[in-house]
Amino acid sequence: xxxxxxxxxxxxxxxxxxxxxxxxxxxxxxxxxxxxxxxxxxxxxxxxxxxxxxxxxxxxxxxxxxxxxxxxxxxxxxxxxxxxxxxxxxxxxxxxxxxxxxxxxxxxxxxxxxxxxxxxxxxxxxxxxxxxxxxxxxxxxxxxxxxxxxxxxxxxxxxxxxxxxxxxxxxxxxxxxxxxxxxxxxxxxxxxxxxxxxxxxxxxxxxxxxxxxxxxxxxxxxxx
Amino acid sequence: xxxxxxxxxxxxxxxxxxxxxxxxxxxxxxxxxxxxxxxxxxxxxxxxxxxxxxxxxxxxxxxxxxxxxxxxxxxxxxxxxxxxxxxxxxxxxxxxxxxxxxxxxxxxxxxxxxxxxxxxxxxxxxxxxxxxxxxxxxxxxxxxxxxxxxxxxxxxxxxxxxxxxxxxxxxxxxxxxxxxxxxxxxxxxxxxxxxxxxxxxxxxxxxxxxxxxxxxxxxxxxxxxxxxxxxxxxxxxxxxxxxxxxxxxxxxxxxxxxxxxxxxxxxxxxxxxxxxxxxxxxxxxxxxxxxxxxxxxxxxxxxxxxxxxxxxxxxxxxxxxxxxxxxxxxxxxxxxxxxxxxxxxxxxxxxxxxxxxxxxxxxx
Numbered sequence: 049x050x051x052x053x054x055x056x057x058x059x060x061x062x063x064x065x066x067x068x069x070x071x072x073x074x075x076x077x078x079x080x081x082x083x084x085x086x087x088x089x090x091x092x093x094x095x096x097x098x099x100x101x102x103x104x105x106x107x108x109x110x111x112x113x114x115x116x117x118x119x120x121x122x123x124x125x126x127x128x129x130x131x132x133x134x135x136x137x138x139x140x141x142x143x144x145x146x147x148x149x150x151x152x153x154x155x156x157x158x159x160x161x162x163x164x165x166x167x168x169x170x171x172x173x174x175x176x177x178x179x180x181x182x183x184x185x186x187x188x189x190x191x192x193x194x195x196x197x198x199x200x201x202x203x204x205x206x207x208x209x210x211x212x213x214x215x216x217x218x219x220x221x222x223x224x225x226x227x228x229x230x231x232x233x234x235x236x237x238x239x240x241x242x243x244x245x246x247x248x249x250x251x252x253x254x255x256x257x258x259x260x261x262x263x264x265x266x267x268x269x270x271x272x
Numbered sequence: 273x274x275x276x277x278x279x280x281x282x283x284x285x286x287x288x289x290x291x292x293x294x295x296x297x298x299x300x301x302x303x304x305x306x307x308x309x310x311x312x313x314x315x316x317x318x319x320x321x322x323x324x325x326x327x328x329x330x331x332x333x334x335x336x337x338x339x340x341x342x343x344x345x346x347x348x349x350x351x352x353x354x355x356x357x358x359x360x361x362x363x364x365x366x367x368x369x370x371x372x373x374x375x376x377x378x379x380x381x382x383x384x385x386x387x388x389x390x391x392x393x394x395x396x397x398x399x400x401x402x403x404x405x406x407x408x409x410x411x412x413x414x415x416x417x418x419x420x421x422x423x424x425x426x427x428x429x430x431x432x433x434x435x436x437x438x439x440x441x442x443x444x445x446x447x448x449x450x451x452x453x454x455x456x457x458x459x460x461x462x463x464x465x466x467x468x469x470x471x472x473x474x475x476x477x478x479x480x481x482x483x484x485x486x487x488x489x490x491x492x493x494x495x496x497x498x499x500x501x502x503x504x505x506x507x508x509x510x511x512x513x514x515x516x517x518x519x520x521x522x523x524x525x526x527x528x529x530x531x532x533x534x535x536x537x538x539x540x541x542x543x544x545x546x547x548x549x550x551x552x553x554x555x556x557x558x559x560x561x562x563x564x565x566x567x568x569x570x571x572x573x574x575x576x577x578x579x580x581x582x583x584x585x586x587x588x589x590x591x592x593x594x595x596x597x598x599x600x601x602x603x604x605x606x607x608x609x610x611x612x613x614x615x616x617x618x619x620x621x622x623x624x625x626x627x628x629x630x631x632x633x634x635x636x
Contacts, residue, residue, distance in 0.1 A: 164364035167325050170351040171358040172378030173427065182377075186368050 049242050052219055053227035060135070060223060061203040064142040068150040068199045071143070076154035077180065098148050106212025109141050113213070138214040138221050145209045149198040157191020158184055190262045197258045201251055276300045276463065277335045277431065281321050281328035281343070291487040292331075293318035297463050297480070300336065300430075304457060306478035306495070307467045309510060314487040315467040316361070319433050322465060323358045324351035335431060354431075357424030357462075361435040363416050365408035371395075371419050372404035378427045394422040397456075413441050414449065425460065432457070432464040438473060450476045451634065471512055475499075475551045475633045483507050499551075500600070514556035514592075514602035518635070521548050528574070528627060536598030539574040540630035551633040556604030558629035561593055562622040563613055574627040577601070581619045584610070597623050 079091060097105060113131035114120045124130050131137035161184050169179040185192070207225040214221030216230065224243060231240035277297035284290050291314035297305055307315040320326040322333065324340065332342040340349045351358075365374050375394045379387045395401050398418040408416055417437065424432065437453065438446045454477050457464050468474050474481060475495065482492040483502075490507045491498055499516035502508040519533040529542045533552055540552070560573070579597035586592075591610040593603040601623055615621070 162364065164360055164362055165366060167323075167351070168358070168360060168364040168366070168423075169377070170325070171323055171354075171356060172423065173352050173355075174378070174380065175352060178380070183366060 049239050049246070050222075050224070050227040050231075053222050053224045054243070054246070056135075056219065056222065057204055057224040060138060060142060061200045063139055064146060064203040065150075065196055065200045067139070067143050068146060069196065072147075072150040072154050072195060076151050077158055077184075079151065079155040080158035094151050095148050097145050102145065102206065102208025103212055105145060106141065106209040109137075109144065109209070109213050113137055113140075132213060133215040133217060133221060135214075135220050138210060138223075141209050141213040142203045142206060145206060146199045146202045149202045150195040153191045153194040153198065154188070157188035157194075160191075161187050193258060193261060197254055201254055204250070205247065274334075274337070277333075279318075279322060279333045281331035281333050281341060283317055283321060283326050284329040289487060291317040291321075292489055293321045293333075294331075294489045295480075295482045295492045297465075300463060302458050302461045302463070303479045304454070304464045304466055304477050305480045305482060306474045307465065307482045307484055308471075308474045308478075309469065309484035309490075311469055312486075313484040315469075315484050316435055317487075318484065319358075319435055319465060319467050322431070323356050323433055324349055324354045325358075355427070355429050357427070357429035357432045359420050359424045359432075359434045359437055361439065361467075363408075363420040363440070365416060365420055365423070367408050370405050370407055371400060371411070374408065374419055375400075375404075375422050375426055377423060390426060394426060397425075398422045414445050417441060417449070421456075429462065432460075432462045434464060434466045436467055436469070439468070439470070446470075446473070453477060454636070471553075472633050475516065475553070476635055483510055485510055513553045513631075514604065515552070515554040515559075515600065517552050517599045519550050519552045519632075521550060529632070531630075531632070534599030536577055538577065538625065538630060539627045540632055541628050543632050549634070549636050551635050553631040553633060554601065554625065554629065556592065556602045558625060559595075559601060559603035560624040561595070561603050561605060561613070561615065562624060563619075571624070572626065573624045575623075575625040575630070577623045577625070579621050579623045581615060581617050581621060584615065584617060595621070595623050 075094070079087065079094070110132055111117065112119055113123070115124060115130055120131060127136075131140065165183055165187070166179055169183050170176075174182060205225055206223070207229070210221065210223050210226055214223070216222050216226050222230075224247060228240050228243050231237070231243070275296035275298045279296070280294045282290055282292045293314075295305065297303060307318055309315055317326060321328055321341070327348050328341045328343045330343050332344070333340040339347055340354055341347060366377065369377065372391050372395075376387045376391045379390055382390070391404070395404055398421060400415065400418055400422065403411065403415060408419065411419065417440065421437070438449055441449065450473060466477055468477075478495045480493065481495040481498040483490045483498060485506060490510070491503045496516075496518055498507070499511060502511055508514075517533050519531040522530045522532050522537070524530075524542050527542045529540045531538055531540055531550065531552060538552070577597040579595040579601065581593055582596050582600075583594035584591060586607060589607055590604050591607045593605060593610070593615065595601045595603060603623065
C-alpha cells in the first residue's frame with residue numbers, strides 16, 4: 049500500500065475540513081438567517097460543486113491559479129511558487145469542491161433551531177455571536193457533525209479535481225484515490241485492492257459512527 | 273410629568289396590514305397593562321415592538337424618558353439593550369440546558385457566586401427547589417411556565433412582557449396560577465404588559481386595559497372604565513359581557529355568596545375560595561325584566577332588583593335595556609317582549625337574575 053498517499057490524503061482531508069468549518073460556520077449562518085433577496089444566488093453558487101463535473105471545476109481552478117491570472121500572479125509574488133500542482137493549490141481546490149457538503153448540513157441545522165429560542169436569548173441580553181455559541185451551535189451539533197464527516201469523507205475520496213489541479217506528485221499531491229488509479233493502470237491489482245478496501249472500511253465506519261450518534265434525531269435516514 | 277412608558281408605534285406588514293401599539297403606562301412600579309383582543313388583533317406584535325423583536329416602521333417608544341425606538345430618527349434599540357423580561361407564549365426554554373442554567377442564562381456578566389445566589393433566589397421565589405438539574409422536557413407545563421418566568425425575572429428587568437402566560441396550561445392550573453401570578457407581580461414591583469384573549473384573565477390580572485382589534489387599539493384606560501363605558505359597539509362585542517362591575521363579597525353561606533355592588537346586594541353561587549374584591553360579570557341575556565316592583569312570585573331566580581330604565585336601544589331583533597339598580601346593569605330581551613310590556617325610559621321595573629348567571633372574578 050502507498051502509505052505516503054494515505055497520509056497525504058488524511059492530512060489534506062483534515063485541513064480541508066478545518067478550513068471549511070472556519071468558512072462554513074459564518075457562511076451557513078448567513079444563508080440560514082439572512083433575508084436578502086439575492087440569497088438564492090449565493091445558495092446556487094455554493095451548491096455548484098454538487099452538479100459540476102470535477103474536471104470542469106478543476107479546469108477553471110487551474111485557469112484561475114495559473115500564472116496568467118491576477119490571483120495566480122499575486123500568490124506567486126507572495127509565496128514564491130505557483131499554486132497548481134502544489135499541496136496548497138490542492139487544499140484550496142478541495143475546500144471549494146467540498147463546500148456544499150459542509151454548508152448544506154450546517155445551514156439546515158441552524159435554520160431548524162426554533163427562532164423563539166434565539167429571540168429569548170437576545171431578550172436576555174446575549175449578542176448574536178454569543179447566542180450562536182450558547183444556543184444555535186449546541187442545538188445544531190448533529191448538523192455540524194454531519195458537515196464535518198461528509199466534508200472529510202468527500203475530500204478523502206476526491207479524484208477528478210485532484211487530477212486536474214494537483215497532478216500526481218508523490219508526497220505532494222498524490223492522494224489515495226490517485227494512487228489506486230495508478231496501481232490499476234500498472235496492472236498492480238493487489239495493492240489497489242488493499243487500498244480500496246481500506247477506504248471502504250474507513251468510510252463505512254465513519255458513517256456508521258455518525259448515524260449511530262444521530263439515531264435520536266427526527267429524520268435519522270438523511271444526513272443533509 | 274410624562275408617563276413612564278409611552279408607546280405609539282406601528283409595524284407595517286405585506287398586504288397592507290398595519291399593527292399599531294398605542295398606550296401608556298403612567299408610573300414605574302407595579303401595574304399590569306393588559307393587551308386584550310381576539311386572536312389576530314396584533315397583541316403579540318405590539319408586545320414584540322416593546323421587546324425590540326420587531327422594528328417600528330412609524331412612531332416611537334419611550335421608557336422612563338429614554339427613547340427605545342424612534343422611526344423618524346431610525347433609532348432602534350436592540351432587544352439586548354432594552355432590559356426587558358420577555359415571557360413568550362411557547363415559553364421557549366433552552367432544551368439543552370438544565371433548569372438552573374436556564375434561570376442563569378442572562379446572568380453571564382455576573383461572577384459565578386453572584387449567579388448561583390441569584391439562581392437560588394429564583395428557585396425559592398418560584399417554588400422550583402429540587403428541580404434545578406432537570407431539563408425542560410422533564411417538567412410539567414406549570415413548572416415550565418415558572419422557569420420561563422424566573423428566567424425573564426433573573427436580570428431584574430425594568431419592564432416585564434408576558435405573552436399569554438397561562439394559555440399553555442390546563443384550565444384548573446390557569447385559575448390557580450392567576451392569583452399567584454398577580455401576587456408575584458405585585459411583590460416584584462415591576463410594570464408589566466400582559467397579552468391575553470381571555471376575559472377572566474384580563475379582569476383578574478389587569479389594572480389597565482388596552483382593547484385591540486384588527487391591528488388597531490380601540491380603547492385603553494382603567495379596566496373598570498373600559499368595561500363600564502366601551503367607546504363603540506365593536507369594543508363592547510370584544511369585551512363580550514354586557515355588565516362588568518366591581519363588587520365586594522359580604523358573606524358566604526350555604527353555597528351562596530352575598531355581594532354588595534354599588535348600593536345593591538346580589539346573590540351568586542359560591543365559587544369557592546375568593547378574595548373579598550371581585551368583578552361581577554353578567555350577560556345581558558341572563559337578565560329578565562318585570563313590570564313594577566311587585567312581591568316575589570315563586571321562582572328559582574334568587575335576585576330581584578328594583579330598577580329604573582335609563583335607556584333603550586334596538587339591536588336587530590333584540591332590545592338592549594340599560595337599567596340602574598344601584599349599579600348599571602344591561603339586559604338583552606327580544607324586541608317583541610319589550611313592546612308587549614310597553615317599556616319606556618324612566619319606568620320603574622324589577623330586574624330578575626339567577627344567582628348561577630352571576631360570574632365572579634376575584635380582583636384584589
